[in-house]
Amino acid sequence: LPFIEGIHSGDPVKNLELLQKLSTQLLNKNIDLKNLDFKKSAFNLFDIADVGLPLFAIEAALLSWLEKTNPEIFKNFFKGDGKSVSIPVNGLFIPSPKDDPKALVASWKEKGFKTVKVKIGNLSIKEELQLIWKLFKEANNSIKIRLDGNQKFSNEDFFFFAKNIPAEFIDYIEDPIEDVAFLETIHEETKLSFAFDEQLKKGN
Numbered sequence: 345l346p347f348i349e350g351i352h353s354g355d356p357v358k359n360l361e362l363l364q365k366l367s368t369q370l371l372n373k374n375i376d377l378k379n380l381d382f383k384k385s386a387f388n389l390f391d392i393a394d395v396g397l398p399l400f401a402i403e404a405a406l407l408s409w410l411e412k413t414n415p416e417i418f419k420n421f422f423k424g425d426g427k428s429v430s431i432p433v434n435g436l437f438i439p440s441p442k443d444d445p446k447a448l449v450a451s452w453k454e455k456g457f458k459t460v461k462v463k464i465g466n467l468s469i470k471e472e473l474q475l476i477w478k479l480f481k482e483a484n485n486s487i488k489i490r491l492d493g494n495q496k497f498s499n500e501d502f503f504f505f506a507k508n509i510p511a512e513f514i515d516y517i518e519d520p521i522e523d524v525a526f527l528e529t530i531h532e533e534t535k536l537s538f539a540f541d542e543q544l545k546k547g548n
Contacts, residue, residue, distance in 0.1 A: 465496030
């Protein structure tokens with residue numbers, strides 16, 4: 345789900361109900377796959393106006409439905425029979441004060457993750473810095489992390505945070521603050537890379 349309580353805005357129960365509504369509509373709808381176009385909104389298969397969910401959630405549901413009902417359509421996008429295609433994904437981790445860094449890294453390695461997305465801004469800066477350094481030492485250059493701040497930091501707090509994390513462990517940091525211009529200053533100081541999500545939606 346694109347809405348997780350405490351991380352994204354929105355009511356997770358309401359959004360789950362909306363997703364279930366979408367699933368029911370899909371099951372009851374005779375969708376003509378001749379209209380399938382992965383470059384268009386909702387793949388040109390579904391009218392999203394009356395659903396009230398983010399496009400990401402709708403398209404994720406559609407992809408899941410298509411994979412279960414018409415898996416052959418994906419073969420057109422891959423060489424061979426499509427069964428040998430490997431699509432790497434990153435893990436997702438939401439820190440808590442009780443986390444065991446050694447066990448976490450062992451679990452990530454066992455699952456084959458090379459990159460893990462870590463939600464930041466839910467613990468104190470001190471706690472998150474300590475955890476990141478412990479994860480870095482346990483990973484021993486075998487894994488990188490992508491930090492996602494959901495714009496929870498002030499400029500001052502994030503500047504301190506950015507200067508005190510192991511830069512070589514960080515793939516990039518997504519939306520740590522609202523002030524995009526200030527990220528240029530931080531990049532010049534730290535050489536960290538940044539990615540944008542909420543800012544793109546806002547047109548920044």
